Amino acid sequence: MARKFFVGGNFKMNGSISSIKEIVSNLNNATLDPNVEVVVSPSYLHLLLVRENLRKEIEVASQNVYDKPNGAFTGEVSVSQLKDSGINWTILGHSERRTILRESDEVVALKTKYATENGVSVIWCCGESLEEREAGKTIDVVSKQLAALKAQVSDWSKIVIAYEPIWAIGTGKVATTEQAQEVHKAIREWLKANVSDKVAEETRILYGGSVNEKNCGELSKQPDIDGFLVGGASLKPAFVDIINCQKQ
Numbered sequence: 244m245a246r247k248f249f250v251g252g253n254f255k256m257n258g259s260i261s262s263i264k265e266i267v268s269n270l271n272n273a274t275l276d277p278n279v280e281v282v283v284s285p286s287y288l289h290l291l292l293v294r295e296n297l298r299k300e301i302e303v304a305s306q307n308v309y310d311k312p313n314g315a316f317t318g319e320v321s322v323s324q325l326k327d328s329g330i331n332w333t334i335l336g337h338s339e340r341r342t343i344l345r346e347s348d349e350v351v352a353l354k355t356k357y358a359t360e361n362g363v364s365v366i367w368c369c370g371e372s373l374e375e376r377e378a379g380k381t382i383d384v385v386s387k388q389l390a391a392l393k394a395q396v397s398d399w400s401k402i403v404i405a406y407e408p409i410w411a412i413g414t415g416k417v418a419t420t421e422q423a424q425e426v427h428k429a430i431r432e433w434l435k436a437n438v439s440d441k442v443a444e445e446t447r448i449l450y451g452g453s454v455n456e457k458n459c460g461e462l463s464k465q466p467d468i469d470g471f472l473v474g475g476a477s478l479k480p481a482f483v484d485i486i487n488c489q490k491q
């Protein structure tokens with residue numbers, strides 16, 4: 244089964260009502276490659292605004308979700324609240340949450356289990372720091388993150404993996420096509436060895452970290468790169484060019 248190309252836009256903690264409306268209108272008026280699955284992820288505050296106004300073939304994701312049903316969890320948002328608002332996706336384990344908010348591999352894995360078992364698909368992020376890369380530990384770090392995920396998750400059909408080397412996020416320092424392909428291939432081999440041939444074959448592996456309209460074309464040609472998770476450039480009109488990168 245061919246893996247459908249996937250482009251996610253992670254708006255992070257950016258945007259006002261008016262700038263988000265502009266992004267939505269730009270996406271609504273664009274001609275988008277129908278062979279690409281697109282998911283955008285605004286802040287919680289803008290989820291409903293986006294869901295109610297964005298063309299329906301684009302899905303909307305939260306940037307986090309809690310792993311308990313509704314209840315006394317101040318400041319958190321539940322899976323059922325997302326679904327009630329038409330939000331069928333969430334990002335989990337972004338490096339900004341792992342490092343700044345101190346979410347461990349296990350916490351991220353438990354949230355992924357809860358979301359996928361309750362009907363919300365997950366863009367699950369992994370990736371190494373510059374220090375870990377320079378110490379030659381990239382594959383070890385990513386394998387450890389994957390092992391924590393595997394310990395909790397049984398249904399991989401609702402998971403898209405995003406490999407985001409921390410040193411490439413928001414730095415303008417994109418991984419080379421070779422660096423990205425090498426890790427993506429290793430992730431697919433890990434899935435083959437530790438989960439199943441089917442999951443390895445079918446799971447989309449996205450690259451994230453300083454993706455823009457200029458570097459996306461080359462990256463998209465790599466055999467194990469099945470799309471992108473875009474930060475800064477997803478707030479700009481050029482996001483459309485990234486979605487359409489295979490057409491150029």
Ligand SMILES: O=C(CO)COP(=O)(O)O
Nearest residue numbers: 253412413452453474475
């Ligand atoms: O973190 C990212 C997407 O989740 C990548 O961010 P940038 O594209 O801004 O580097």
